[in-house]
Amino acid sequence: MLGNRIIHRTADGVRIPGTWRHAFICNGGSYFLTDLFIYADGLIDCWELVTLEEFEQKLRRGWVATSLPEGGKASAHHLASWTFGDPYTWLTPDLLLAEVRDTVDELNGRPDSTARCLAAVDVFMADRTEDHRAAARAAYLAVPETVRHYALGDMDRKDRPLRVLVAGPGGRTPDERAEVVTQEQYDHAVAYFEEREQWRAKAASRVPADGPATSFAPAVKIYHSYPQRALEDPGKQALRNDYPAPITVGDLACPSVAHAYWARSVAEPEARTAVLAAESGAKARTVAAAAPRREGWEGARTAVMAGLLRAKYEQHPDLAAILLATGDATLLYDDADSDFWGDNGGRGRNWTGRLLELVRSELRAGPAGQALVD
Template sequence: MIGKRITHRMADGVRVPGTWRHAFICNGGTYFLTDLFIYADGIVDCWDLVTLDEFEKKLRSGWVATGLPDGGSASAHHLGRWTFGEPDTWLTPELLLAEVRDTIDELNGRPDSTGRCLAAVEVFLAEPTEENRSAARAAYLAIPETVRHYALGDMDRKDRPLQVLVAGPGGRLPDWPDGRRVSQEAYDEAVAYFGEREHWRAEARKRVPADGAAHSFAPAVKLPHSYPQRALERPDKRCLRNDYPAPLTVDGVTYPSVAHAYWARSVADPEARGAVVAAETGAEARTLAAGAARREGWERTRTAVMARLLRAKYAQHPDLAAILLATGDATLVYDDADSGFWGDNGGRGRNWMGRLLELVRSELPADEARVG
């Protein structure tokens, strides 16, 4: 189960999503408490990037440890060392491997063992033959024992209705105590439970979020790094870049572009500021500003300054504002070879410029929405 443990790694310029979980690695006789990083492409990092088949070998060899010996030496890197005393662990190599396989399915948006079980249960409920029950039972037993309790997402009943349904009247599951069998009454209650559950799910599917869709309906728009020299006869997404020649006036001063305005406002000396404003291009403005003393506290105010300049640009250029609005609710990915703060830069930057452009875009229709 991934939960909130989200990470990624870059592979050939591609962002590969992943997650992590705690584990012990046995190296040189010491058991190190560490993390396994599991990625959507089936790669597992257990102090080395390995394929799923190689990871299984690491499990079988004891490198990734699922058994902890009494008296064994343990370590958490740079935090402390201790000795196991009557350790209790419920994992086996088979269970951990099954959980990792499920995690990879989940990272890829595919049904994991729980999803496959619930799909088999739906088939059985639609056509309750013994053959379909047998398939549902096999799918249930294929769920790692450590996660079966969570299969229905019902923290009160756990997976008990599921157990009863796949066992059937008079039936039992392999790990049940001798003599325990499913009564007809218990079976009928389980069938009724699944009927109610389907009703709840149907109602949930029909529910419309109170504030509209939570996800973007438009594909992401990338604004690659470029150096526009002159205004385009037919402006396109290149006009959304800060160094695009779109003059703007702020506090009585007219700047050739947002880049000129931003860099001019970053410098402390008025004379240097004037030279930045007069620079031939946005790139030259940046170079001049880089050689001048920065205003005190600039790093704390720069995002607010940029937001104000962007609002001015699009308020004073309705044609460019229309191009920004035409991106819908797309994620704006702004590349900036000079800054990992403003640019996305292949997932390595913070993309603050893209985020501010999205903010300004959301404000553009505000006049139409303003009430009283």
């Protein structure tokens, strides 16, 4: 639950909402009490900005620590240091990962595991079959143990009516006590949920006319690479500007977007020819760097790149399909040579990623959807 722990990070003027929670980082055998910063686009800052997939890897490796050894050395931001004595933690990698995934859902206004559980209960209450009860019980068990008590928002009864309902008369509650549920207890639980439904029916609801105010799919990182040849199944590597996907722009035939961009950047025709003849996009950059820039290039380069990306994905439908498959995800483009074009761990402006998102939107609209933007 977010509570008042609302933060944000700014990615080139765009505010990405987030929250924080305490955690231990294990680095070099020592443990550091710090904060995890969790953002709505699925990025987590655990001493570096990582995707959910990378975060899970750090959990499994113990970089984000969920077990604390007897005698382990710990510190907190140079404020204090101590040695663990008889340490106890209820977290496991799976539990912490589930909590973080729930947090991302909550930041986006999507149903988290608790909401999915309550939806399964609604199905059971509408049609009280044992199959529906089993589905509700499974959904309850999918809620992280640390938040089950808060599922109903009832600080007096906690989640007891929920445990009794999914157990059923004669069944055992899904908790450590595993109590056998009596008919009377079950009837009280049913009455509780019937009253709860009546209260919910009276509550005012509002559906935003234009959909959620903010919504983020898990971010997609386009890692820095040096593709040398076209691949049968390139995956996200095909979204690199230096991926060998030839494009024709005006009267220029270019081996890749990178070649086209750097050829457009130079002032002299001889340099342009040399750039286009370079063996790779990286070498095209090197050749262009040694030549004078065109006048006004810095102000025009973003528009030039947008046009080149449109050409690439219009002329290569197979690569356009890869771009469209990223959905509405934030695209983080690594560029070791440029904090202007690359995100680079949150340090850069990520203009390539942003322009890819623009072109993706245009592709999705297509000819039939052009009226949407006219």
